[in-house]
Amino acid sequence: MSTVAPVEESPRTDPARRGWRRLPVVHQLRQSVGLQRGMLVTGLVLTGLFLLTALVAPLLAPYEYNQLRDADGPFGAQQAPSAEHWLGTTVGGYDVLSRVIYGSRTAVMVIVVAIVLSLFAGVLIGLLSGYFGGWLDRVLVVVCDAVYAFPALLLAIVMAIVISGGQSSLFGGILAAAISITVVFIPQYFRVVRAETVRIKGEAFVESARVVGAGHWRIMTRHVLRNATRTLPLILTLNASEAILTLAGLGFLGFGIEPTAAAEWGYDLNKSLSDVTSGIWWTAIFPGAAIVLVVLGLTLVGESLNDLADPRLRSRRAAESGETAETSVVPGGSLGAGPAGLDGIEGRPR
Amino acid sequence: MTTTRAGEVVGIENLSVSFATDAGTITAVQDVSLSVAAGEVLAVVGESGSGKTVTARSILGLLPETAATRGAVVLRSKDGSAQHDVVALSAKQLGELRGRDAAMVFQEPSTALNPVYPVGWQIAEGLRAHGKYNRAQARAEAIEVLRRVGIPDPEERIDHYPHQFSGGQKQRIVIAQALVLDPGVIIADEPTTALDVTVQAEILDLLRRCRDEFGAAIVLITHNMGVVADLADRVAVMYSGRIVEQADVRTLFSAPQEPYTRQLLASVPRLGEGRARAEERAAARAPGWADAAPAVAARDLRIVYPGRFRRPDFVAVDGVSFAIRPGEVLGLVGESGSGKTTIGRAIAGLTRVTDGSLSVLGTEMRGVREKAFRPVRKRIGFVFQDPASSFNPLLTIAEAVAEPLVVNGRAEDPRAARSRVDELLEAVQLPRSFGDRFPHELSGGQRQRASLARSLALDPELLIADEPTSALDVSVQARVLELFAELQRELGFACLFISHDLAVVDLLADRIAVLYRGRLVEEGTGAEVLGAPQHPYTQRLLASLPVPDPDVQAARRAAWQQLA
Known part of the structure; x- marks a missing residue:
């Protein structure tokens, strides 16, 4: 041992070179192995397909979503799949394929509007409530608990009726669906951000900001908020899939969007109810499959990100023994867990 | 096999x-x-x-x-x-x-x-x-x-x-x-x-x-x-x-x-090492120094945490009186729960004073309003115990060190404060380039030095150091303490140094105060408190401290067993 001075240097890679690898999803993808990677990749592929379809829907779809006839005359209702209509036509005489493809657009719009609205509202009140505490906090927590206690779909129906009277145009419909989903989601963001804020408020760096004389607003925005949003991307992906289910549920129960205003999977499913018993399978299977695949894709992404974010749930490649740097040290971590804790403490290297 | x-x-x-x-x-x-x-x-x-x-x-x-x-x-x-x-x-x-x-x-x-x-x-x-x-x-x-x-x-x-x-x-x-x-x-x-x-x-x-x-x-x-x-x-x-x-x-x-x-x-601190230095400092004081207005003066200070759900109140600090004169280092020693951190937090305005009087740089802390205290804050520095959590993980070291300057209007934004930040980093013996790193890219000792740089950013008259080295390895601790002593000598701030380790306090402090269950049981110079402890708790504390020498420790152990 020739070096006398204790090692105080920490390794550091060039920020420019590692740049793209640190991007949210790319980073997690590189980190994952085995089954977790398979789940993440499947989810990403499904989600990617969904977004791509929504983006280029007019190019993919053979007809408009509200088209009933072409140059050769009306399509006809409940036509079986054929060369003209690959997936057949609905009871209303629309082309199923076109409606399934255009349906992804409606879904994306509702998800984006719902998540943006609930994110801003939820994060803001969560931050204020957690930071200041007191009676404001108590009231907000009770309100959010009350919202939690309602079945989400019931609440969404009430909101849909309040906002649009049940039926409406494209934007009215999307907004109604989005806002009703927002109301259901705000408590989730509120709770997460509030809990994180309460935790971070007690951290030494927040006290240190108070000691140098920083004001409340500065502490909240610069020190608390950015540290409190760590888990939001996970809830976001999980909520996106839940938003689709809620939208489909609303449509299925008849609170959706008119077929002339937009294509909506839930609405189509509702209309195909009677078809199923008479052996007309194509009107129900395809919108249903679209819902299942999109929800599956988003959930897989959300769940895998969730697992990867937690070092205890993340699986790693087995250690190769030998060839490592001279001065490598254990960065605490797994050994810090309590005696009774630490999953897999019984596991032995083979 | x-x-x-x-x-x-x-x-x-x-x-x-x-x-x-x-x-x-x-x-x-x-x-x-x-x-x-x-x-x-x-x-x-x-x-x-x-x-x-x-x-x-x-x-x-x-x-x-x-x-x-x-x-x-x-x-x-x-x-x-x-x-x-x-x-x-x-x-x-x-x-x-x-x-x-x-x-x-x-x-x-x-x-x-x-x-x-x-x-x-x-x-x-x-x-x-x-x-x-x-x-x-x-x-x-x-x-x-x-x-x-x-x-x-x-x-x-x-x-x-x-x-x-x-x-x-x-x-x-x-x-x-x-x-x-x-x-x-x-x-x-x-x-x-x-x-x-x-x-x-x-x-x-x-x-x-x-x-x-x-x-x-x-x-x-x-x-x-x-x-x-x-x-x-x-x-x-x-x-x-x-x-x-x-x-x-x-x-x-x-x-x-x-x-x-x-x-x-x-690098293991030993009792008695700092005594010579403290005497040197005491001799170098200008005449009339002892009569100067103290930076911190506590009289019958009492801090109570209210009990919840019909539990009785918890008295963390009970009738404590002490003073820190300008440029003096007061070491505060006690075991966990003795109220030493509470006193430090009260001086920094993080905990309310219940009773008695606590005057910090001329401001009475009992019932003080945040607005009235804010101008005083920039004259106080605070070094926290755990270097891992005292930095916002999303800010670079330079941004964190610049924070006091920006908040108090000395600089427009962290970039404008950079030259001052570089000076500060150099003062605590960190390379300038470390300013662009994030806290997790620094070791514990480096982080604690950056924390010291942050607390010194506004040239404080008073520094509160709450167990600044207890989370560090002994060799790193030695270097941080050395740096601390050096900076104190150069900048001449008054300091409350809180620690549970008698040897560490002895190394730095001009005077040592011993807290036991919220009460101040003994106060005096290092030589007085460690050389001839009066209170039985101080005696026990001193005897319990194991020294890094097997033969001396064996003798001390015998003495401790008699005391117990």
């Missing part, structure tokens, strides 16, 4: 352990060979990350599943009838081995015990796992072992839950848990780090009895050289995964061979 020599309970040969982490494979332990004789105390010392805990845990096969182990760890049962290579055993065989041949004592007694079961049940758990006892026998055994580790009224206490015991008693129970199956070797991983000095002395005494009365060998993992001197027979010094030196305890302390060992021993 490798065989152990006679009288040896543990034989480790060429052990290498590597971990799979996100940053690739990391080798924690490399080619370590050790042996522990029956009834021997082997201390494994080293800094955090040196691999001492991994080495010791491998004896029990207690490594996470991401670990890959090579080499042999041979464990022999106490009567010498059987021996196993732990590395090659299955999980089931390991389970049989643990507790019977080797047991473990953990660092934090409050997390090592399950809060929802009575302690007796938890002790009997080990007996049940090895399946030789019925209920009544197990209970009798548990009572017996509790009695032997010094828990009073074991018949009654056995049905109590962990929260009904004090920290020191909990550690006794953890030790009882390890002893109940009469193992040949006990692995004690920093068994006293979480405890106060006075309690530490008692636990060390108990561990010594484990060896003498139970005949168990002990593998003691620690970073505290005083504990080593007190308890160990033989010492292995580890550095970055390897053993750099192995020797008899007397040889190691009197004639260390390796430069690293020498450096490690030199």
